Amino acid sequence: MSHEINFTPNTAGVTDPKGFFANGVSADIRRKGNDRLDTGIVFSKTPCAAAGVFTKNRVKAAPVLLCESVLSSSKAIHGIIANSGNANACTGEQGKIDAKAMADQAATACEVAANSFLVCSTGRIGDLLPMDRISPAIAKSGAGIVAGDTDGESFSNCILTSDTRKKTCTATFEVDGKTVTLAGSAKGAGMIQPNMATMLAFITTDIAAESAELKTLLSEAVKHTFNAITVDGDMSTNDTVLVLANGESGVALCDETREAFKEALFLICDNLADKIVADGERITKVVELLISGADTEAGAESIARCIGNSLLVKTSWFGNDPNWGRLMDALGYADSEFDPERIDISYGEVPALVSGTPIPENKPKWKEVVSAKRFTIHINMHAGEANYRLRASDLTEGYVDFNKSE
Amino acid sequence: MSHEINFTPNTAGVTDPKGFFANGVSADIRRKGNDRLDTGIVFSKTPCAAAGVFTKNRVKAAPVLLCESVLSSSKAIHGIIANSGNANACTGEQGKIDAKAMADQAATACEVAANSFLVCSTGRIGDLLPMDRISPAIAKSGAGIVAGDTDGESFSNCILTSDTRKKTCTATFEVDGKTVTLAGSAKGAGMIQPNMATMLAFITTDIAAESAELKTLLSEAVKHTFNAITVDGDMSTNDTVLVLANGESGVALCDETREAFKEALFLICDNLADKIVADGERITKVVELLISGADTEAGAESIARCIGNSLLVKTSWFGNDPNWGRLMDALGYADSEFDPERIDISYGEVPALVSGTPIPENKPKWKEVVSAKRFTIHINMHAGEANYRLRASDLTEGYVDFNKSE
Structure with a gap:
């Protein structure tokens, strides 16, 4: 029932x-x-x-x-x-x-x-x-x-x-x-x-x-x-x-x-x-990272956290910059097995990378997605069956200013 | 010879x-x-x-x-x-x-x-x-x-x-x-x-x-x-x-x-x-973290990296704030075994924490140390014999501004 x-x-x-x-x-x-x-x-x-x-x-x-x-x-x-x-x-x-x-x-x-x-x-x-x-x-x-x-x-x-x-x-x-x-x-x-x-x-x-x-x-x-x-x-x-x-x-x-x-x-x-x-300190965006096709759940989580905690990724979100190169760099040091040349990345529903190859003609659309207050990034690793979802914020000058002293 | x-x-x-x-x-x-x-x-x-x-x-x-x-x-x-x-x-x-x-x-x-x-x-x-x-x-x-x-x-x-x-x-x-x-x-x-x-x-x-x-x-x-x-x-x-x-x-x-x-x-x-x-991007300080008395070298390294990569620690350095509470929080999630109540922390040569107990009367001196462009933080874990040295920078509003778009 x-x-x-x-x-x-x-x-x-x-x-x-x-x-x-x-x-x-x-x-x-x-x-x-x-x-x-x-x-x-x-x-x-x-x-x-x-x-x-x-x-x-x-x-x-x-x-x-x-x-x-x-x-x-x-x-x-x-x-x-x-x-x-x-x-x-x-x-x-x-x-x-x-x-x-x-x-x-x-x-x-x-x-x-x-x-x-x-x-x-x-x-x-x-x-x-x-x-x-x-x-x-x-x-x-x-x-x-x-x-x-x-x-x-x-x-x-x-x-x-x-x-x-x-x-x-x-x-x-x-x-x-x-x-x-x-x-x-x-x-x-x-x-x-x-x-x-x-x-x-x-x-x-x-x-x-x-x-x-x-x-x-x-x-x-x-x-x-x-x-x-x-x-x-x-x-x-x-x-x-x-x-x-x-x-x-x-x-x-x-x-x-x-x-x-x-x-x-x-x-x-x-x-x-x-x-x-x-309501994170002085943040401006909430980004939902949806990792799929990872080798293990721990691997999927590691990928999501490497991305969601990367200062360079977070500052690019703050700047409305769909910088998928920084996503690739961050997932590259995750504790997960995969082939970089099989990865798909999309911003919202817009493909940015398919099988490791960028789709540069979509760039204006990625930019539009990343400019929103909330958006989703889908990353399919094509390395297994495991998924993980992480909600992350951007990193702003306001955060640094707010925390530089108590 | x-x-x-x-x-x-x-x-x-x-x-x-x-x-x-x-x-x-x-x-x-x-x-x-x-x-x-x-x-x-x-x-x-x-x-x-x-x-x-x-x-x-x-x-x-x-x-x-x-x-x-x-x-x-x-x-x-x-x-x-x-x-x-x-x-x-x-x-x-x-x-x-x-x-x-x-x-x-x-x-x-x-x-x-x-x-x-x-x-x-x-x-x-x-x-x-x-x-x-x-x-x-x-x-x-x-x-x-x-x-x-x-x-x-x-x-x-x-x-x-x-x-x-x-x-x-x-x-x-x-x-x-x-x-x-x-x-x-x-x-x-x-x-x-x-x-x-x-x-x-x-x-x-x-x-x-x-x-x-x-x-x-x-x-x-x-x-x-x-x-x-x-x-x-x-x-x-x-x-x-x-x-x-x-x-x-x-x-x-x-x-x-x-x-x-x-x-x-x-x-x-x-x-x-x-x-x-x-010469890190828009940084203002170089902080040498000297971890001693850790359980293992990997543990000492983990402690140093948790501190050296903590956004809250790095922003407090930027603000000349000797915030040892944030150091304790960051080392608490390191992959290392220790008793928090045995830890000594000093800024330069000035003790901030002895056996887990703060020395608040030294606060003006910690503040002076942290206000310099370069300083050292010594942390003795009293949990073993292992050491690690990490050189880290602060995190500034300038870093966020510089990296928000390429």
Whole structure:
């Protein structure tokens, strides 16, 4: 039995599934003296099954280590406490103490047991959290939740760093007259080439599920969405995707609903991943690289990443220059076996190279394709059956200017 | 017995060793209607032993394939014909025919046997060579050589693309009253992260040597010089280092002279590699990354390359920002085993991180170090005994502007 998925981008986000509350408040973490939202809670009174996928960076931030520990020891998760402006990474023992304090304070404020909160931080690496300002903010956020106030939008805003807009979406499907809802909120912007996770993404759902199955389905969805994007090739210390399932829809994840849930979860992850690339720091273009006919999937991925991370390729996109020579150079150092003289490349539907031979008369059309804000490059390696899709951005003078100092 | 090496940067280059002639002429390859030098010959009437190290890119330019073939079949090399402005890469069968024609025409012009010339091209990928303009230029260059004219400087200039200055150096040492000379000319600028070779570098010497031993010594020298630099992380289709040895010094490469020759060859390669980074496209800084105490040499190299190719690290250098958090993030995704809490980092001699703990009171001094045009970052992983040195550049808005279209 197939279920129709109803997908909506740019929603309130994590508060859409039944029984989830959230808000965002200001702790003035960046000490700018303004009221910019930077601290927030996602909460479910009904305890949730939960799963997470985290950065593979060997330098892991304290909240990542804490989440891994909580997820392995606790079966009843009530929420997530998150902050932006400070990553709590490379902060030694004090960083671990602070991450644990954030979880405990959030649990206390929301009147649930300790060890039921996950913690996520994002922002500058290497500074201790200003706990003197964060603790009262957590108390304020929790008090709002207990009072029944909820504001998905303020939560989705409080996790942003150099993002220019919030990133949310919601999917629903019907089972026997009951509605199952999944929703997500994410942040991205810089240090974006996730491995097994992305910057921060929070997904809530009111389906009833076991943590182990959630983990399996989340890992599958993440592989081809959050893990298949690049802005600048840098994998962060804090990359985290979390999913919380509280069961309040009255529908269980089972043989009948699994395909619909998988599809809805994929759509949520895919839309948030796309939004992260499209809002990459000062980028101007999103380029979908579709590699086909590669020797292996790892080879196809390597080709896509060599191209999507090549500075010369990315700067040529920025300049509306359909420079297929730079594509060929970049794929030539990928970890994949192929014959350069069999490769086909097309910009959108316009062939640029067929069997390694250029079609220069198409050049005006390539140029038109590359001048768009979004376009696709198809590369058929004719070396096997494997495919890979990577969404990449261009590289701009604005990116360099933005990142030359913090 | 040790021999003192006399090293001089910024010399005439490849014409310094006895019996080598060279010049550069204009074929107007870029069709700008100007007299920019773009085609040239290096020549020795005495046949040379020769060795080369080439790009590991799977997409190899036609002249790279030709050089590999000539070096494997010919024992008597008389010279090199080189051009800039067009890489003769991704040019199919016609590209191979053109590369062979360049070699044959150069041999004819210099009045030596066919199959005695090596060919190197550098410049734009994907366009056929304008042989109608290159052939007369080769004839002119060869006629000059036969007439005994020689001009190392014009040759060193004719191979440049986006380089802003020629790159040459010379080393000599004495053996029993005889002088052995080695000299090199190189070009670099963009698409610089060589693997087993660099863009183009030509080394001549008047020592007498076997090709096989030259190859061994060249490979060793290249590994820690041309192969240990990065500007933009892109490995080109044309990377080539060639050495020609004509024996005219009357000194042979043997047990007595090997150490001196190795040292001189290393100094030549090291100086040219440094010049290539320092003249990277619109870069402003050269940063020497010294990784020590890594688990393995491959691990140390991976750490250095993750840092040296991180866009966020490179932009922070451009902004004079001693952002050690970005260094920690980048080394965290290197392929190396270590404990983040044992790492020491210092900028120049100023500690920034000791056993994973920052020394914030030194920040003004880090800032001073990073503000210089050249500085060193020492990173001790405390995970083993392996070391690696990488020379990297910063990433600037000028680089993006320069490369956004060709």
